[in-house]
Amino acid sequence: xxxxxxxxxxxxxxxxxxxxxxxxxxxxxxxxxxxxxxxxxxxxxxxxxxxxxxxxxxxxxxxxxxxxxxxxxxxxxxxxxxxxxxxxxxxxxxxxxxxxxxxxxxxxxxxxxxxxxxxxxxxxxxxxxxxxxxxxxxxxxxxxxxxxxxxxxxxxxxxxxxxxxxxxxxxxxxxxxxxxxxxxxxxxxxxxxxxxxxxxxxxxxxxxxxxxxxxxxxxxxxxxxxxxxxxxxxxxxxxxxxxxxxxxxxxxxxxxxxxxxxxxxxxxxxxxxxxxxxxxxxxxxxxxxxxxxxxxxxxxxxxxxxxxxxxxxxxxxxxxxxxxxxxxxxxxxxxxxxxxxxxxxxxxxxxxxxxxxxxxxxxxxxxxxxxxxxxxxxxxxxxxxxxxxxxxxxxxxxxxxxxxxxxxxxxxxxxxxxxxxxxxxxxxxxxxxxxxxxxxxxxxxxxxxxxxxxxxxxxxxxxxxxxxxxxxxxxxxxxxxxxxxxxxxxxxxxxxxxxxxxxxxxxxxxxxxxxxxxxxxxxxxxxxxxxxxxxxxxxxxxxxxxxxxxxxxxxxxxxxxxxxxxxxxxxxxxxxxxxxxxxxxxxxxxxxxxxxxxxxxxxxxxxxxxxxxxxxxxxxxxxxx
Amino acid sequence: xxxxxxxxxxxxxxxxxxxxxxxxxxxxxxxxxxxxxxxxxxxxxxxxxxxxxxxxxxxxxxxxxxxxxxxxxxxxxxxxxxxxxxxxxxxxxxxxxxxxxxxxxxxxxxxxxxxxxxxxxxxxxxxxxxxxxxxxxxxxxxxxxxxxxxxxxxxxxxxxxxxxxxxxxxxxxxxxxxxxxxxxxxxxxxxxxxxxxxxxxxxxxxxxxxxxxxxxxxxxxxxxxxxxxxxxxxxxxxxxxxxxxxxxxxxxxxxxxxxxxxxxxxxxxxxxxxxxxxxxxxxxxxxxxxxxxxxxxxxxxxxxxxxxxxxxxxxxxxxxxxxxxxxxxxxxxxxxxxxxxxxxxxxxxxxxxxxxxxxxxxxxxxxx
Numbered sequence: 001x002x003x004x005x006x007x008x009x010x011x012x013x014x015x016x017x018x019x020x021x022x023x024x025x026x027x028x029x030x031x032x033x034x035x036x037x038x039x040x041x042x043x044x045x046x047x048x049x050x051x052x053x054x055x056x057x058x059x060x061x062x063x064x065x066x067x068x069x070x071x072x073x074x075x076x077x078x079x080x081x082x083x084x085x086x087x088x089x090x091x092x093x094x095x096x097x098x099x100x101x102x103x104x105x106x107x108x109x110x111x112x113x114x115x116x117x118x119x120x121x122x123x124x125x126x127x128x129x130x131x132x133x134x135x136x137x138x139x140x141x142x143x144x145x146x147x148x149x150x151x152x153x154x155x156x157x158x159x160x161x162x163x164x165x166x167x168x169x170x171x172x173x174x175x176x177x178x179x180x181x182x183x184x185x186x187x188x189x190x191x192x193x194x195x196x197x198x199x200x201x202x203x204x205x206x207x208x209x210x211x212x213x214x215x216x217x218x219x220x221x222x223x224x225x226x227x228x229x230x231x232x233x234x235x236x237x238x239x240x241x242x243x244x245x246x247x248x249x250x251x252x253x254x255x256x257x258x259x260x261x262x263x264x265x266x267x268x269x270x271x272x273x274x275x276x277x278x279x280x281x282x283x284x285x286x287x288x289x290x291x292x293x294x295x296x297x298x299x300x301x302x303x304x305x306x307x308x309x310x311x312x313x314x315x316x317x318x319x320x321x322x323x324x325x326x327x328x329x330x331x332x333x334x335x336x337x338x339x340x341x342x343x344x345x346x347x348x349x350x351x352x353x354x355x356x357x358x359x360x361x362x363x364x365x366x367x368x369x370x371x372x373x374x375x376x377x378x379x380x381x382x383x384x385x386x387x388x389x390x391x392x393x394x395x396x397x398x399x400x401x402x403x404x405x406x407x408x409x410x411x412x413x414x415x416x417x418x419x420x421x422x423x424x425x426x427x428x429x430x431x432x433x434x435x436x437x438x439x440x441x442x443x444x445x446x447x448x449x450x451x452x453x454x455x456x457x458x459x460x461x462x463x464x465x466x467x468x469x470x471x472x473x474x475x476x477x478x479x480x481x482x483x484x485x486x487x488x489x490x491x492x493x494x495x496x497x498x499x500x501x502x503x504x505x506x507x508x509x510x511x512x513x514x515x516x517x518x519x520x521x522x523x524x525x526x527x528x529x530x531x532x533x534x535x536x537x538x539x540x541x542x543x544x545x546x547x548x549x550x551x552x553x554x555x556x557x558x559x560x561x562x563x564x565x566x567x568x569x570x571x572x573x574x575x576x577x578x579x580x581x582x583x584x585x586x587x588x589x590x591x592x593x594x595x596x597x598x599x600x601x602x603x604x605x606x607x608x609x610x611x612x613x614x615x616x617x618x619x620x621x622x623x624x625x
Numbered sequence: 626x627x628x629x630x631x632x633x634x635x636x637x638x639x640x641x642x643x644x645x646x647x648x649x650x651x652x653x654x655x656x657x658x659x660x661x662x663x664x665x666x667x668x669x670x671x672x673x674x675x676x677x678x679x680x681x682x683x684x685x686x687x688x689x690x691x692x693x694x695x696x697x698x699x700x701x702x703x704x705x706x707x708x709x710x711x712x713x714x715x716x717x718x719x720x721x722x723x724x725x726x727x728x729x730x731x732x733x734x735x736x737x738x739x740x741x742x743x744x745x746x747x748x749x750x751x752x753x754x755x756x757x758x759x760x761x762x763x764x765x766x767x768x769x770x771x772x773x774x775x776x777x778x779x780x781x782x783x784x785x786x787x788x789x790x791x792x793x794x795x796x797x798x799x800x801x802x803x804x805x806x807x808x809x810x811x812x813x814x815x816x817x818x819x820x821x822x823x824x825x826x827x828x829x830x831x832x833x834x835x836x837x838x839x840x841x842x843x844x845x846x847x848x849x850x851x852x853x854x855x856x857x858x859x860x861x862x863x864x865x866x867x868x869x870x871x872x873x874x875x876x877x878x879x880x881x882x883x884x885x886x887x888x889x890x891x892x893x894x895x896x897x898x899x900x901x902x903x904x905x906x907x908x909x910x911x912x913x914x915x916x917x918x919x920x921x922x923x924x925x926x927x928x929x930x931x932x933x934x935x936x937x938x939x940x941x942x943x944x945x946x947x948x949x950x951x952x953x954x955x956x957x958x959x960x961x962x963x964x965x966x967x968x969x970x971x972x973x974x975x976x977x978x979x980x981x982x983x984x985x986x987x988x989x990x991x992x993x
Binding site for chain 1: 796799802853857858859860861862872873876877878896897900901904907908911912915918919924927931934935938941942945946949
């Protein structure tokens, strides 16, 4: 072999090895890549493969029913066939509407709304085009399923509220989840699935909703179901029993129809269980559960009397003279004797400003109980000057003012008990003595909800326990304490004697001929009621007006008239129920508000049994009544 | 050399490796059907059998005959490529004209060209191996020999085959001892030509490159293939979902599962374990070819061996790289596993020629 061939051979061998090594190296790199995909990232791709392979159909749980204390159904479900349009899957909406109209009528507004939704992100939310379809319509639509792509018949539960307007604020209502909510729960994407939007439907949403089940199918690449893989049954929502008595509730609702805006509440003083709570005007929650139409929504949302607001818990009013109850408690606890006397000339001057009593001529010489009975403003001005705002605030807070009461309903308001620090912080001006004077008669900055007014009475009447309101029953474990004459709520830490004197004062307000609510007393002594009137000004009466003679309340435009209020409890001898009412711009508390509460408390005593064993009452307390 | 001697020299290990890989192919095509011999697995098995007969025939013919016929084959293949492009009786499919209908058989001349090109380049190298002074002339001839079919295949247009043809030819030239400096110049020129090539590409080819670079950008479009392939591989895990149990393949999420994406289905059902076994078989196959090349005394045999092995390697590497999302989606089958007659035939002829080289490894071949 020539010399050249040898080197040629060497070159070839070297190059063959280079080529071979390169190929093995590259294939080893592929092996590494394969290992990366199949070993390291395996779980990720297994999930993707599983998602590819399976389709999950959610099975909605049935929503728990709601009952009143006597087992009356307040919210129930009815299965209905509804027509839903998956707007994002519709090719030609007009063609579809045309085809559907051959089967069932579709309103013009509905079609317009669909077109609007199609332009926004709401197109991903199933649109309820028609509800409660007959079986004949259902079969005709399903027969044409092929050319009605995007139309879906859905058997879903329709929430029914048989008492309509009567319980709208407490029970609340369900409705489709909003665009913002819809991502929060997988069930929310189901057409026809409803979520609690207010009242206990919202407050007890989790328990009422239950747990969704699912059916898993194996599907192929075209989305056709190949086989059922697994099924998990839904867990239906729990039943909810409210402490409400629908009979009392209905009575109150019926009576308050006469008023434009009013709120009333009746509760058990020991347990805090609310037996009735009415806010006027109301609305029909069924409208929301069915999917409210635009006209109804407009009429509800633009109603000047705010039907959607539960004024019992969300309405914050100046409590007026009802607040004097708290001032009196403060005076007693600070050692003012019941004989504390002041002369009322109808007004006092502080600085260069006059502070008036509601009785222009004055009450003359009044002691503590007299002042309470006749609601003498001057007496309370003078006592408040001696007490100071911080003392008044402290006792008002003890009675439940100025903070939320842990109610199991949404939208509870805290109200307001002002303090020096609060005024500096919020208003930026120092506290004035005149602020103390106005606070003493429940005006100025003081704000309270009707519920707080009722709770105040309950805390006085139940022997000084910090009862908290609720719309469901107090658990039996907590009620057991009542059998031993104890309370599951913490004591307020006030003297029994103070409470007795307070109750005596509240008794005289109603049952003494000079009391501001004497005309509204219950004539049967065993059911006698005690309480406090309140007439809160909503406007300032000018000096000029006072000189010229105060305009009679009824002569004023409605919006400038006083709020009429009353809060009380019954029976005086052995209290059981507390109640409060605010009639907005209703006029005088004694003349307008007290008679309502009389009727409510009388009826409650006659028909409602407490939900627990009654505590034994100390005999000494009975003597006072 | 007698037939008996040839049989004694026969490379049974290479044949066995080939049959092992082919059997994996039959199994997977059975699974893809799904679970039936029709329409792919049965035909694939038959082709394997026919392929073995073809290999025996190729080995039986003396290497000198193949050596002499090299240029003729090349000329015929070139003619067929021209005919594919310009004759009226071509068959168009999937936006390209790659098949030629010869009324008897439908041929894919580019497949034939792969073997013919390597044979022609091997013969050219054999004739010039000792003449370093003539390297420029040799380079010129070799470049022309290589570039003509590559351009014709690219015009079909078949980017994948064109590139493989080019790379195979380059490896054959490298094996033949062409000076390294020419390869450096060549690769620099190629890099500069990339932007030009991009403009030369059809929009769908450009789209494939784009979707290769970012497959998740367009999951239902052209990168759907890649995404589903990765899911099939990844969900296979260590031991796979079980033979005939792959969901990605059986529920039709995996596209082209009987051809280009058959490896994804295989690795889904048998996992990393199965996937690495198949890769190991390919490594063995290629190593055996390397061994034959190193044992061969004549340049024709060496270049033929390394060129044909390189051709096989490029198919394996590009297919697996594509399935694993390391390379863009180009329609390249997996040798011996993917379903397809023309490609199978090419592989069989290649292996037949390599075994032929082995049998005649000590022959002396002169210029004619």
